Amino acid sequence: MIEDVFERKTEILDPPVANVDHLLVMFAMEQPKPEPFTLTRFLVEAESMEIPFTLAMNKAELAGEESLSEWRIRLHSWGYQPLFCSVDNKSGLASLEDILKGQTTVIVGPSGVGKSSLINSLRSKQRIAGGKEINGLHDHKNEGSKWLGEQRVDTVSKRSGQGKHTTRNVSLLPLSEGGYICDTPGFNQPSLLKVTKRSLADTFPEIRQRRSASEPSRCSFNDCLHLGEPGCVVNADWERYPYYFQLLDEIKIREAFQLRTRGTKREQDVRYKVGEMGVKQAEPRLEPKKHRRVSRKQLNQSILDDLDEDLEEAGY
Ligand SMILES: Nc1nc2c(ncn2[C@@H]2O[C@H](COP(=O)(O)OP(=O)(O)OP(=O)(O)O)[C@@H](O)[C@H]2O)c(=O)[nH]1
Ligand SMILES: [Mg+2]
Ligand SMILES: [Zn+2]
Incomplete structure (x- = not known):
């Protein structure tokens, strides 16, 4: 039954959800390992939504110190400061809880990285509270299990190390600290439908940074696509340049x-x-x-x- 319809202020496309304040892009350090091009797709998609987002790298306890520090440096060179966390040993969860409270967040990422596990862990407190009233919302008796129940989680495939597409629906769930989190099915290919060949460059911090560093000169051509045009201030000397090139090709x-x-x-x-x-x-x-x-x-x-x-x- 539709009880009310609110004005649409923000909108994300993958999956389609309106009035979102914040996006949580989640990947795992292991099982499945982060795939740089897929991660780039998610970051480009998140940048194009014009909604603040956080990048979380889960299962940090499975990765060695060396690999954590490699990824920290690598992502920093891309322009990001990821939050490393582990649902298993609870590290980083307090910071995440802090970021999420009071907002409506949609969590996205590949299958098996631990999106639903994180949600269950963050919501476990309120389940103990019994569910009479949460965040001022009454728990209707017959809805109790859905509103408060756990999201189903499943192990990753032993053979491929990939998730098994456990979550099938998009569901909006209240958080004990206030705010909502939207669990979504894992997927690998954000559609990039809001990105155009002109706007793609703005979704790469590396390009933004090179352009602002050259102020006030910038690229010679106003419509520069940074593919080696004369007078371009964006060189090819950065790791994700081939990804930019590949995505541009796709979008064209x-x-x-x-x-x-x-x-x-x-x-x-x-x-x-x-x-x-x-x-x-x-x-x-x-x-x-x-x-x-x-x-x-x-x-x-x-x-x-x-x-x-x-x-x-x-x-x-
Ligand atoms: N080692 C380890 N395993 C974790 C961690 N977080 C989640 N897992 C496990 O990863 C597997 C997948 O977790 P899910 O929460 O189902 O993953 P998901 O991202 O919701 O996957 P989909 O619903 O398919 O998109 C489960 O076996 C979890 O127990 C973690 O921090 N460390
Ligand atoms: Mg899930
Ligand atoms: Zn240029």
Whole structure:
């Protein structure tokens, strides 16, 4: 039953949730190990939401001191100060609790990193409290188990070290210190739908930093994409430059594709193909039958022919 509808002030897309104050991007130090390109995708997505976010690296107790310090330095060079934590030995949880209280947070990250485990751990206090009244909200008797129950967690796969996609739904849960946390199913490929080829550069702290360091000169061209244009102040001398390049490529293809086919916005319309020498290449995901049957009726045939030609020329 819908009881009230609030004005939409903020919105995130993956998963679709409105009126969020804060995003918690969670990865694990081990099981599964952080994959730098996937982590970059999550960071780019978080930056593009225009909502404050925190990066937490869980399962810190499984990683050696050396690996922790390597990742701390590495992420610092990307422009981030992650919070290392462990749901298992409770380190870092007090700081996280502090950050989360009083806000509505959505937690995102790959499957198996411990999102639901963290939520259970943070909410375990209020479960003991019995559930008569939490944060001024009455616990309706028949809702009690859902509102207060634990989120299901499961071990990561022994073979792959990846999570098993345990959480299937998005659910909003009250925190004992006030505020809400939204548990979400783990996934690996944020869609980056709010990012355009022009705005991508702003989602990389390394580029922002190089541009502001060169004030007031900046890049010679206003529409510089920092791909080695003359007078560009952003060099290629930073670790994630290849990722910037790869994401730009992907977004360019998506934009061209969206422009031509209109109305394919929520489709996963880019996929990766491993090409020569193992270099990954983005290409539009064409679902020939499904896509064409609808489109041919609606779209001018010549537009589709153009698209085919362009793709052919580009070698797809
Ligand atoms: N060693 C260790 N294991 C942890 C820690 N936190 C969570 N786990 C374990 O990691 C596994 C996955 O935890 P979940 O909470 O289900 O992970 P999730 O991120 O919610 O996964 P999805 O729901 O699939 O997205 C479980 O076996 C947890 O017990 C931690 O700090 N250290
Ligand atoms: Mg979960
Ligand atoms: Zn530039």
